[in-house]
Amino acid sequence: MKNQWIEFLTGRVTVKVSGRGIERFLNVLTRNGLMIWNVKRHGTETITFTMRLADALKIRHYARERECSISFLKRAGMPFLFKRLLKNSGFVAGALLFFLLIMFLSNVIWGIEIKGAKPATEYQIRxxxxxxxxxVGxxxxxxxxxxxxQRELTNKIGSLTWVGVELKGTxxxxxxxxxxxxxxPEQLEPRNLVAKKKAIIASMFVEMGQKVVDINDHVEAGQLLVSGVIGQEGQTQQVAxxxxxxxxxWYKSHVELPLITNFFVFNGQEKQKHSLIIGNLEIPIWGSGDPEFKEYEAEKNIKKINFLxxxxxxSFSNETLRAREETTRTYSTKEAEKIALELAKNKIKTGLDxxxxxxxxxxxxxxxxxxxxxxDIHFKIIENIAVGQPIPKETPE
Known part of the structure; x- marks a missing residue:
């Protein structure tokens, strides 16, 4: 079986042979290791066949010995294609330059559209x-x-709740x-204020309603603190x-802190690796090979290439390898107790107003x-324990 790819790379020609004794001529070619195929007869003294370009350069010698005339009808393969490209090198260079220019322009920012922002906010975003x-540009x-x-805009502009960024083309x-x-402020329905948890009253500020407890009183969860029913007996009204x-x-917290902790820190060394990704194939461009440092964290950024x-x-890939070192942090017992106490405080604060x-x-x-x-730590907290509770509507007798 002929290897079509090898034939294309080395080149092939279609040969026409005319004269007497063409059968003997074909036998001579075969005996001398010249490969031919697609042999066709055209009349009694003419045949055509296909052979490799390298072998075609040798057959004139055998043709003269057998009184045959030869001519080349068709040329195909990489050598002839390359020769034609050289003849039209100006056109090829222009087409390649045009393609590169279009690809370059397709990867330039040509527009920025902002939707959902007020003019002042849009100005700040831009x-x-x-x-x-x-x-642009x-x-x-x-x-x-x-x-x-997206992350940078959210951190820098305080008036944004959320911003979505999407790249569409250019x-x-x-x-x-x-x-x-x-x-x-919403219009509140008539309600009482009750305790949301067990506590000792430390201070009170009542804007509307009638207080029913005093400072230093001990209250249980659900106990009435401020009544929404005001006025004298017989002339009462319900308010919010x-x-x-x-x-x-009171809260309790349990904290455990190791005296010795191992963790990684970056030491400032890094290595940049750039590569071109074509489908699933990644071709290194610059910075290939393993870094000099053993421990590292990799951050990969991939940029898609657009055409129109x-x-x-x-895609173009940029990978940053940042060197890290393992370090050991050791606390004394007193230091660990102090830090554990701060951790417990922070943990408590996350669940409070x-x-x-x-x-x-x-x-x-x-x-x-x-x-x-x-x-195990016991905390005393001063917090607002009042929550609203609707006043039940009176049912007519």
Whole structure:
């Protein structure tokens, strides 16, 4: 079986042979190792066949010995294609330059669309985008990816609740959701204020309603604090009780902190690797090979290459390898206790209102076990314990 690819690369020709004794001529070619195929007879003294270009250069000698005339009808394969390309090198260079120019222009930012933002916010967004290099005329390879742009805008512009960034062709499209202005106070239905948990009343501020407890009173969860029924007997009315009742509440926290902790830190060394991705094939361009450091974290950023509005199966990859070192952090027992106490405070604060304050803390149990400091801590918290509870409607007798 003939290898079609080899024939294309080396070149092949179709030969016409005329004269007497063409059968003997074919036998001579075969005996001398010249491969021929597609042999066809045209009359009694003419045949055509196909052979390799390298063998075609040898057959004139055998043709003269057999009184045959030869001519070449058709040439095909890479050598002839390359020769034609050289003749038309100007056209090929122009076409290649045009293709590269179109590809270059397809990867330039030509538009930035922002939807859902007020004019002032849009101006601020465009100003931040300009600082990040996201502007018309900039090559997409040299700007951050859409996730990075989205994260940067959200961190820098406080008036944004959410921003979605999407790259469509050569245009960045941003969908913005701004923070809503404070809503007007809603009209409350008649209600009481009751305790949401067990506490000792520390202070009170009643804007509307009748208080039914005093400072230092001990209250249970669900107990009435401020009544929404005001007025004298026989002339009462129901209102929405409004106010704050600050009470002393109690929490317990359990914390364990190792005295010795191993973790990784970056040491500042890094290696950049650039490659071209075609389908599933990744071709290194620069920075190939393993880094000098053994421990590292890799961050890979892939940029798609566009041609007009189409996304080509070709990407440019930039991978950053950051060296890291394992380090050991050791605490003394006192240091571990102090840090564990701070961790416990932070843990408690996550479940409290922003206005709540820690009044006091007391270590109930302290233990050093298995290389860990173990603390059980009791906290006294001052927080607003009042929550609204609708006043039941009276049913007519």
């Amino acid at each position: 100003k931040e985008l300009d600082k990040m290099g996201v502007k 900039k090559i997409q390879f040299f700007v951050d990816n859409v996730e990075g742009i 245009t960045y499209q941003l969908q913005v959701v701004e923070k809503k202005e404070p809503e007007k 009780a409004v106010g704050e009742v600050w009470g002393e509440t 509005k189409w996304e080509l199966p070709i 922003e206005e709540a304050i820690i009044k006091d803390e007391k270590i109930l149990h302290k233990e050093l076990k298995n290389g860990k400091v173990i603390l």
